[in-house]
Amino acid sequence: MLRDMSKNALQEAKRAISRLRKAVYWKPGKDIQHLKKRKALRHLPQGCQIKDYNKLISELVQGLENEVYLYEFGSQRYYMIKGKIREKEWIVIFSKEGITETAFPPEDVEGYLSKRNTALLGRVGEIVK
Numbered sequence: 001m002l003r004d005m006s007k008n009a010l011q012e013a014k015r016a017i018s019r020l021r022k023a024v025y026w027k028p029g030k031d032i033q034h035l036k037k038r039k040a041l042r043h044l045p046q047g048c049q050i051k052d053y054n055k056l057i058s059e060l061v062q063g064l065e066n067e068v069y070l071y072e073f074g075s076q077r078y079y080m081i082k083g084k085i086r087e088k089e090w091i092v093i094f095s096k097e098g099i100t101e102t103a104f105p106p107e108d109v110e111g112y113l114s115k116r117n118t119a120l121l122g123r124v125g126e127i128v129k
Contacts, residue, residue, distance in 0.1 A: 009070055012096040013079050014127050017068070019098030020061045021128070024054040026100050034102050043105055056085055057103045060092045064125030069118040080118060082109060 019025065026034075035053050038044040044053060060066055066083030071093065078101065081092050085105075091112065092103040106112040121127060 009077065010121060010127065012077065013068055013070070013121055016079055016094055016096050016098040017061060017081070017124060017128050020057075020094060020100070024057045024061075024100055025098055031100075038104060041104075053103070056090070057092050057100060059083075059085055060090055060103065061124070064123065066124050068121045068124055068127055069113060070121055071116055071118045073116075079121075080113070081124060082113070 031050050031053070035044070035048065035050055038053065039046055039048060044056075060081050060083045063081075063083045066081050069080040069082065071078040071080050077096050078093055079096070080094075083090060088105045089109040090103060090105045091109065093101040095101065
């Protein structure tokens with residue numbers, strides 16, 4: 001369950017989501033790398049461009065009803081937003097600084113979240129209010 005439901009984690013999530021709601025940020029070169037991977041795995045169509053992938057991520061971050069999770073990996077805290085895009089559940093993972101790590105549609109979303117011991121923080125609309 002939630003190991004750190006502190007105000008700190010909620011404030012971090014709020015800052016990161018607010019930043020991503022303005023624009024999608026990636027580490028240099030990681031956007032193209034992840035786009036190629038999504039195309040190779042057929043998560044996205046071959047004609048998809050980075051602007052399309054970023055638009056999908058933006059839709060996830062803008063969805064006020066989408067769920068926000070805390071994901072701790074070692075000493076680092078990451079956040080995930082889960083939501084539906086075109087009838088398919090997608091997850092976007094991002095750092096506490098609001099830098100996108102990846103976005104993809106897991107085969108088993110609940111299993112994916114459970115295996116990583118994520119903790120539900122609330123809905124986007126509740127966190128960014």
